[in-house]
Amino acid sequence: MKISTPGRICLFGEHQDYLGLPTIAAAISRRISIEGAPSDDDQVIIDLPDINQKEQFSIHRTLPYAKDRDYFRSTINILRRRGFIFTKGFRCHVHGNIPINSGTSSSSALIVAWANFLTRNADNPAELTPKELGEIANEAEVLEFGEPGGMMDHYSTAIGNIIYLESTPKIYVEGLKPQLGAFVLGDSQQPKDTLGILARCRYGMEAIIQKVSAYDSSFSIFTTPLAQANDYSSLLSSDELGLLKANLEDRDILQEGKKLLLDSQNTQNADFDAQLGQLLYRHFANLRDHKRTSTDKINRMIEASMKAGALGGKINGSGGGGCMFMYAPTQAEAVAEAIRSEGGIAYIIHVDSGTRLEA
Structure with a gap:
């Protein structure tokens, strides 16, 4: 199975979402993908050749974090709290063409893709809505580790196209569909x-x-x-x-x-x-x-x-x-x-x- 997720640009509302103000963001045609399948053992092995790294851990009932921003483990923990069951590991390969650490949400896109992959390959699989996947990714990347970021990145990369997002007094997402040319x-x-x-x-x-x-x-x-x-x-x-x-x-x-x-x-x-x-x-x-x-x-x-x-x-x-x-x-x-x-x-x-x- 192969899941891909776009990066994003923020059109309007930069440095305003953490003040509770709205944002408008656009998903872009630079993407990151996770390709893989369940394994016959309890090992999760994720190859990340673009950054010359590999993640490997056992998919125990609870996953203690091994480092700061341990997003692969945190996503599994969040999904287990939501009722998903994982008894088998996975073999996965990650590849993307989103600029890394450059403000185009490469990490958020990766976690959205990982959440989409995991929910489809759990012991009790489900196909979640893009909005639900955005919520899960935000929880796994931001809330779980007390990070200062907002939720624009996760909703934008999960839902795609152009979105208007309010977080106060409650989360409200509206899709916008203008015909835009090249950026x-x-x-x-x-x-x-x-x-x-x-x-x-x-x-x-x-x-x-x-x-x-x-x-x-x-x-x-x-x-x-x-x-x-x-x-x-x-x-x-x-x-x-x-x-x-x-x-x-x-x-x-x-x-x-x-x-x-x-x-x-x-x-x-x-x-x-x-x-x-x-x-x-x-x-x-x-x-x-x-x-x-x-x-x-x-x-x-x-x-x-x-x-x-x-x-x-x-x-x-x-x-x-x-x-x-x-x-x-x-x-x-x-x-x-x-x-x-x-x-x-x-x-x-x-x-x-x-x-x-x-x-």
Whole structure:
């Protein structure tokens, strides 16, 4: 059996899901696959030649974790808590073409694929919905180990295409089906600075919200208008005020983006591509200037792409390195070459389906 799962890009809502705000993400045509079958013994053997590693363990009744982020074991433990039974091991091979550790959700896609494979090959097999697989992967990767990430990666890679995701006050997922052209994904080959970025973008913003809420009990990250942010200038440093405004504006940009994507499903809009690109670039400007998630190299890759005909784009993922992407429905090859000229690796990509059983 072979299961494949896509990577993802975040169109809107970057660095906002952990604040309880919505996100819009797109699954992409770079995928990771798990191919294998049950074995005759209790050994789980997973070959990962792309990273020159192998996982091997016995599928005991309970699986103690042998290392940090032990996702292969945690997924089995989560599924057992949900009633799945495993008495036999597996022989599996993992291969993918999603850039690794670059902000395109390679690890989440792997865990979604693993959950899909396991549920179909348990002693009591079941075919779960993509949403259920996303929930399981989030629990196995984030909740089980107390990680700081959100759930966008797991739902996006499991469900596929484009999704709008709310996590507050409850989980709500809506599929969006606009007709989008090509994107170009650019890998800067710079390692991400996830912890450093989170210290500023998450913990720094949470401190700002706490400070402003103590001063104004009516403040809400969900509803307070952007223009009202200036009322808090005496409380906050210029840096803090800029971060607050960036989050409020990115919240509003997402809603503009959702409306644009929804409207495009029902009406013809000759300016759709240009408007989408402009919104992506506005989001990037906040990430670059106020959340400071970008790097000089990624900035150069994006500006070179714009000169080559891209309509807009942004850094993708936690930041401090990793990947960016550009929307380039008519100039994908030229944009890819511009990214390469700045030292990046370029991939032309399209929106793709979610986790699936391959024929």
